[in-house]
Amino acid sequence: MEKIALIGFGASAIGFLKGFEEFKLNDRYVLDVYEKGEDIGRTGFGGLKYDGKLFISKGMGGDLEIPINVQKKVVEFYLVKSGLAKIDDKGNLIFSENIEKGASFENEELYKKFYHAGFEPIRSYFFHLGTDLLTETVQKIYEGYVRVKNINFHFGEEIVGVIPKGKEIVVVGKKEEKIYDKVIVAVGRRGHKLVNDMVKNHPELILSNDKVDLGVRYELPDHIVEDLNKEMYEFKIRLRSKTGYIVRTFCNNPSGKVTIERYDDFLTVNGHANSKQKTSNTNFAVLVTHSFTQPFNDPVGYGSYISKLSNILAGGDKVILQCYEDFKNSKRTKKLGRVEPTLDSSYYILGDLNLALPRRTIESIIDFLERLEGVIPGITYPDNLLYGAEVKFYTNKINNGFFENMKIIGDCSGWTRSITYATAHGYMLAKSMSEMN
Ligand SMILES: Cc1cc2nc3c(=O)[nH]c(=O)nc-3n(C[C@H](O)[C@H](O)[C@H](O)COP(=O)(O)OP(=O)(O)OC[C@H]3O[C@@H](n4cnc5c(N)ncnc54)[C@H](O)[C@@H]3O)c2cc1C
Structure with missing residues (x-):
C-alpha cells in the first residue's frame, strides 16, 4: 500500500479526510496525519478556532473554482457535526432553531441601493457556528476519523521539511524523518515557514506573489x-x-x-x-x-x-x-x-x-x-x-501541477481564504485521487 503524509489538521485537511473516507481511499493508501498542536484542542487556527462563519459563495473565499454543490456539501458537513443541523430519514437537511444563518444581497432593493452608490455587492449564503461551538465540532470531526482504518493521527509533530526526491518524498519532523509516496501540505497561514522553505528550494512552485x-x-x-x-x-x-x-x-x-x-x-x-x-x-x-x-x-x-x-x-x-x-x-x-x-x-x-x-x-x-x-x-x-x-x-500562489506526488492545499497554497474553500480544496484533491488509476 502506498503511504501518504498529510501535514496539518485544519480546514483543508478535514476536507481531504472527508474525501479520503467517502471515496474509500483507505483501501489504497495508509495516511499519517501530522499536526504540530499537542492535542486536538490545540489544532487549527483562525476560523476553526474563532467565529466559524461558513459561506457559500462564488464571489469570495478563494480563487479556486469550487462548484456550489461542493461548497454546500462542505458546509452541511460542519453544520451536522456542530449539531446545528441534522439529516432526516429522507436525506433532507433540518436546521436547529438556534442556528444563525442568512443570505447576502438576496434583497434586490438593497442590492440596487449599494450598486447605485458605486459598490459591488457580493452575494453569498452564510451560517454562523460561533467561537463557543467550534472546539466541540472539531473534536467530533476528529473522533469520526480516528476510527477509520488506515488513518493515523500524530499530534505534537511539527514538520520542518518536505523534500521531494524522485518518486519519494522525505518528511522531516522535529523528532524523526520518514519517507512517503505522496505528501499533502495543509499547514495554513501559520505554517508559512515550512512552505517558504519549500519554495526557496523550488522557486518553480510560485505562480505569483504581489x-x-x-x-x-x-x-x-x-x-x-x-x-x-x-x-x-x-x-x-x-x-x-x-x-x-x-x-x-x-x-x-x-x-x-x-x-x-x-x-x-x-x-x-x-x-x-x-x-x-x-x-x-x-x-x-x-x-x-x-x-x-x-x-x-x-x-x-x-x-x-x-x-x-x-x-x-x-x-x-x-x-x-x-x-x-x-x-x-x-x-x-x-x-x-x-x-x-x-x-x-x-x-x-x-x-x-x-x-x-x-x-x-x-x-x-x-x-x-x-x-x-x-x-x-x-x-x-x-x-x-x-x-x-x-x-x-496573501500567500504565494502555488503551482500544484509542478510535483505529481506533492500537493499544497488550503490557505498555504495561496488559493483559499476561508473554511469553505480550504475544506473544499482538500475534498476535491481526494476526489481527484480517487479518479486516478
Ligand atoms: C481570527 C480568524 C478568524 C477567521 N474567521 C473565519 C470565518 O469565520 N470563516 C471563514 O471561512 N474563515 C475564517 N478565517 C480563515 C480560515 O480560518 C482559514 O481560511 C482556514 O482555516 C484555512 O484552512 P487551512 O487548512 O488552510 O489552515 P488551518 O485551518 O490554519 O490549519 C492548519 C493546521 O496546520 C497546523 N500546522 C501548521 N504548521 C505545521 C507544521 N509545520 N507541522 C504540522 N502541523 C502544522 C496548524 O497547527 C493547523 O492546525 C479566519 C481566520 C482568522 C485568522
Whole structure:
C-alpha cells in the first residue's frame, strides 16, 4: 500500500479526510496525519478556532473554482457535526432553531441601493457556528476519523521539511524523518515557514506573489447597522476608491468583539462573535488591497512593517484605537465618545493611525466610508472606532501541477481564504485521487 503524509489538521485537511473516507481511499493508501498542536484542542487556527462563519459563495473565499454543490456539501458537513443541523430519514437537511444563518444581497432593493452608490455587492449564503461551538465540532470531526482504518493521527509533530526526491518524498519532523509516496501540505497561514522553505528550494512552485490587504477594524453600535445585520448578517461589498485601490468589507460581526491577532513579532486586529455572549457593537474590517509590481517583491514584509509600526507607536505589545473624526482630521484621539470599545483596554492605546498607515491607504478608507454613509446613515459618526492595523497576507500562489506526488492545499497554497474553500480544496484533491488509476 502506498503511504501518504498529510501535514496539518485544519480546514483543508478535514476536507481531504472527508474525501479520503467517502471515496474509500483507505483501501489504497495508509495516511499519517501530522499536526504540530499537542492535542486536538490545540489544532487549527483562525476560523476553526474563532467565529466559524461558513459561506457559500462564488464571489469570495478563494480563487479556486469550487462548484456550489461542493461548497454546500462542505458546509452541511460542519453544520451536522456542530449539531446545528441534522439529516432526516429522507436525506433532507433540518436546521436547529438556534442556528444563525442568512443570505447576502438576496434583497434586490438593497442590492440596487449599494450598486447605485458605486459598490459591488457580493452575494453569498452564510451560517454562523460561533467561537463557543467550534472546539466541540472539531473534536467530533476528529473522533469520526480516528476510527477509520488506515488513518493515523500524530499530534505534537511539527514538520520542518518536505523534500521531494524522485518518486519519494522525505518528511522531516522535529523528532524523526520518514519517507512517503505522496505528501499533502495543509499547514495554513501559520505554517508559512515550512512552505517558504519549500519554495526557496523550488522557486518553480510560485505562480505569483504581489498582494497584501491593509486597513482597519471598524466598530460601531449595533443599532446603526441593525437593519443590515438582520437582513444579511454579513455584508460584503467592494469599491474601487478614488485612489484606484480596491476597498472591501470583511468579516462582519454583529454584536461581536474586536480581538487581537498575534504573530511571532507583531500584533494586528481582528474580530469575532460568539453564538451566545453578545455585545452591543458590530465590527467589520475595511481593507485596502495593495498590489505591487517589480522590483518590489515582499508584500508580506510591507504588511508586517506597518503592523509593527502601529505596535511601536502604541508602546509595544498593543494596537492603536482612534475615533473616526480624528482619523479623518489626522489628530490623535485623546478621549472616546459614545462607543465603548469591545477590545480589552490592555491591548490598545488611543492614538493616530495616520502615523502608521500610508496616505493612499487612509484616503481609500475615508473615501469608502464617506460613500457608505449615503447607504448606511451613521456609518461615519465622529465617535465610531477604528483599530489598526488589520492586515491580510496573501500567500504565494502555488503551482500544484509542478510535483505529481506533492500537493499544497488550503490557505498555504495561496488559493483559499476561508473554511469553505480550504475544506473544499482538500475534498476535491481526494476526489481527484480517487479518479486516478
Ligand atoms: C481570527 C480568524 C478568524 C477567521 N474567521 C473565519 C470565518 O469565520 N470563516 C471563514 O471561512 N474563515 C475564517 N478565517 C480563515 C480560515 O480560518 C482559514 O481560511 C482556514 O482555516 C484555512 O484552512 P487551512 O487548512 O488552510 O489552515 P488551518 O485551518 O490554519 O490549519 C492548519 C493546521 O496546520 C497546523 N500546522 C501548521 N504548521 C505545521 C507544521 N509545520 N507541522 C504540522 N502541523 C502544522 C496548524 O497547527 C493547523 O492546525 C479566519 C481566520 C482568522 C485568522
